[in-house]
Amino acid sequence: MKKRARELGISLDGETGTYNAITDVDGVMVGYSTIIKGEPEDYSGMGSNFARTGVTAILPRGRQRSVVYAGRHDLNGNGELTGTHWMDDSGFIHGPIMITNTNSVGIVRDSVTKWMLENKFYHPLVFQGNEIEGSGYFYPVVGETYDGILNDTNGFHVKEHHVMEALENAHGGFIEEGNVGGGTGMVCHEFKGGTGTSSRKLSREDGGYTVGVLVQANHGARKWFTINGIPMGEKLTGADPVYNMAMAKPGTGSIIVVLATDAPVNPIQLSKMCKRVPIGIGKLGSGYENGSGDIFVAFSTANENAFTHTEAVAQILGDHRMDPIYKAVADAVEEAILNALCAAETMEGIQHNKIFALPKEQVAEILSERRR
Template sequence: MAPAQAKPAPAKARARDLGITFGGETGPLNAITDVSGVLVGHTTLITGEGRLLMGKGPVRTGVTAVLPRGREGMSEPVFAASYALNGNGEMTGTTWVAESGLLSGPVMVTNTSSVGVVRDAVVDWGARHGLGWELGLPVVAETYDGILNDINGFHVKTEHALRTIDGASGGPVAEGNVGGGTGMICHGFKGGIGTASRKLPEALGGYTLGVLVQCNYGSRRLFSVEGVPVGEEIRDLQPCYTGSEAPSSPLVRDMRPCAQSASLTTSTIPEGMGSIIVLVATDAPLLPHQLERIARRVPLAIGKMGGLGEDYSGDIFLAFSTQPVKPPADSPVARVSSLDNGHLNPLFEATVQATQEAILHSMLAADTLTGADGIRVFSLPHDRLVEAMRKYGRHPAPARARAE
């Protein structure tokens, strides 16, 4: 199976193009790659259509990699910390992150059933590059794409994960139906990968903070954007199936044919089933306990968007700082910096702002997708989102219009 490599530049309007800002100033790309040295790669797997045949498809999945120090800096760890709002999910390697305060190598994100092969691929990559020890406990996170994807067909292979690491780059980050986010559903719309960043004013340190999400959580009825109940305003466009037979999965036993979807305004997939992975990168000089404080602010953004940390959701977050941590060659003592705790509030705010924007970007960039058993999940319609924002008086002029 030949993976389809996603184009690096987002093709669809993003939040600020539509006049939705969530506050704060962004970095140049409004992406996690605004944090110097951070690279992102995707490998996207899309093949087949029709009925689900385990092991054959349809395939709607992939792998995403975030490299905190790029490939050249793979041997040098970063300070890091993780936090789980609800732990019905997986992020390998976090036991050592918690013990040591350090993260080595890439952070990989994929589907639930592919965590093992991706984890082993990172170890393989390390062994091939003389970093078997440094990359022996890799961080690999997941969300469940089994509604649209033949998840137990194990279509993500070692070569896909290796190619994702080797193909990671800086610059614009592809969003939506790409990489690990290919088959994901967010608030009842097509979701996936999203990213955003914030640049603090020089008076507050001038630090950059970037976020990348794999968005696969949340109910439609609770979906909110800057306080606007968008899920209540766009109640139709519920997931449906295109074929003549109902989907085989018991998880979607209440799903209706797409021919009836125009009149369908209630959820057709179980509420509270899904997950979100959030990665936060910053160049601010933070120690592990401070990075845990950053990770603990991510749920505030999810709550603002309408998430509850439901029982069947894996809401797991990891934050890291790119400040140097290695001691000089002639000394066992590393000299690192620590931002005073009293100056963390702007970074807390940046985390909440950028996480909200990244979640929305994951939906704005995603295209309607039809997957296993002909199940179709619709993209968030930009025009109706703008209409809802205007209805509640929360729609300033779009960024492009203000610039003209």
């Protein structure tokens, strides 16, 4: 088993759920399609037989057809998350949340639409009290981060069957991290990044609710990388990226963060939860970069019947009860990014660019020295 952040001796606040994952929120499922083909020497330009990419699917209530309360926020908008206009106006997400690479947003959106139609994973229109099957509206939610340092992004390697694979493979419980799904070709703080997850379980006094996080981490500069207040970017030696092509300045990248909770919160509160995500990102030394798309979305699995064509009844938590939830968000985001870094493995990509895994032994030794 790969060591996660806590096993390296990193000090992290809060009690996690059973799996320390977004799937600790009951009903949430996650699936991946990981696309790794060819060797670096097979890359001869756009469309080569070479790929390091994939798709991630998050199903808020698993395979149950449902609509969930949702909110969002972006720290820096140099990225994409589809379906946001309807999310802002209605406060709902209909269906799965998908994450992929920048140039595959279109195919993923089209494919998840097809999947939702084939599986009747939408609420039909109602006319004169009757449901009209085959007719309804929904706006798929698809986020992206750019993997062009390692992947042949312009080769459009993500296909419909990869999207279907991620959706059909979705499950609860323990989920993989690192070089998987949409996070396959990603870079974080100039080390190998990717997919990471974490959760927080609130105390009984605070409601006993769960907050789960999944990140696709492709952001941050090494010089500002910080763990537990220690400037790791200055202290870590070796593991320097190998770039054989002109690259954008360090920190140019993105992070997509998906929050889940079982707390009965409304869309405004979910958006406010998203506004606490930058605290977790900032504790690790990122969030300053103009070239990064830092985009966050949150949903609640409570209030199952809040979306209805008749009369909706929703239970809403008072704002005065939100403080522990906001802190749980920041803490879980910090840990999810660290878990992505701990799980990710060294990868060589196009033009023989090479991004090394976080040198975890060095990190553990630096932390141990600080404690001594």
